[in-house]
Amino acid sequence: QQQVKQSPQSLIVQKGGISIINCAYENTAFDYFPWYQQFPGKGPALLIAIRPDVSEKKEGRFTISFNKSAKQFSLHIMDSQPGDSATYFCAASTPVGTGNQFYFGTGTSLTVIP
Amino acid sequence: GAGVSQSPRYKVAKRGQDVALRCDPISGHVSLFWYQQALGQGPEFLTYFQNEAQLDKSGLPSDRFFAERPEGSVSTLKIQRTQQEDSAVYLCASSPGTFGYGYTFGSGTRLTVV
Numbered sequence: 001q002q003q004v005k006q007s008p009q010s011l012i013v014q015k016g017g018i019s020i021i022n023c024a025y026e027n028t029a030f031d032y033f034p035w036y037q038q039f040p041g042k043g044p045a046l047l048i049a050i051r052p053d054v055s056e057k058k059e060g061r062f063t064i065s066f067n068k069s070a071k072q073f074s075l076h077i078m079d080s081q082p083g084d085s086a087t088y089f090c091a092a093s094t095p096v097g098t099g100n101q102f103y104f105g106t107g108t109s110l111t112v113i114p
Numbered sequence: 115g116a117g118v119s120q121s122p123r124y125k126v127a128k129r130g131q132d133v134a135l136r137c138d139p140i141s142g143h144v145s146l147f148w149y150q151q152a153l154g155q156g157p158e159f160l161t162y163f164q165n166e167a168q169l170d171k172s173g174l175p176s177d178r179f180f181a182e183r184p185e186g187s188v189s190t191l192k193i194q195r196t197q198q199e200d201s202a203v204y205l206c207a208s209s210p211g212t213f214g215y216g217y218t219f220g221s222g223t224r225l226t227v228v
Contacts, residue, residue, distance in 0.1 A: 043219030089156050101147070106155055
């Protein structure tokens with residue numbers, strides 16, 4: 001059973017537009033929610049992460065919005081650039097000592113058109 | 115080293131052959147993880163080491179999979195009697211602490227079983 005559900009599977013955005021990727025989870029024990037960016041032939045790289053005690057975190061053009069009651073979180077990429085074209089994965093983990101893994105979504109392939 | 119290094123980058127194995135995949139984590143990193151990433155999917159947890167101790171192997175799909183990290187640095191993932199369903203990218207990640215916050219992935223080994 002997929003612990004973290006991600007949508008859409010693919011996304012095409014014009015340069016300068018906003019890219020939005022959504023994730024949902026069921027396990028209320030999750031307490032850490034990172035987003036990873038993966039380019040072809042490379043491993044995932046941490047982009048930004050959030051904990052459930054805040055509703056939003058912003059780093060440059062990347063923002064995570066977190067809705068604890070709905071058990072949903074999303075990644076917003078402002079002013080999307082062709083260099084942002086990659087696959088994005090959301091993930092979640094339980095507190096230290098209760099598990100040792102990240103549960104990843106199935107990924108969103110983002111294409112930013114010049 | 116500067117990053118997590120994995121070798122070989124590509125491996126083609128005949129069905130039934132044994133393979134060994136190597137991971138060189140970032141020097142001094144305590145935690146080491148192995149993930150399996152099927153085509154078009156997110157990474158799935160295989161196993162976790164803290165120094166030389168394998169603390170979690172709950173994600174290993176069968177007893178054909180074996181991992182070790184004898185001196186607390188380099189790790190090897192061994193797959194015996196490979197099957198076609200083992201074809202995937204095998205990712206290694208390491209982190210400086212005793213869990214995975216902010217861990218760094220390698221570029222992976224793409225295993226193709228023919």
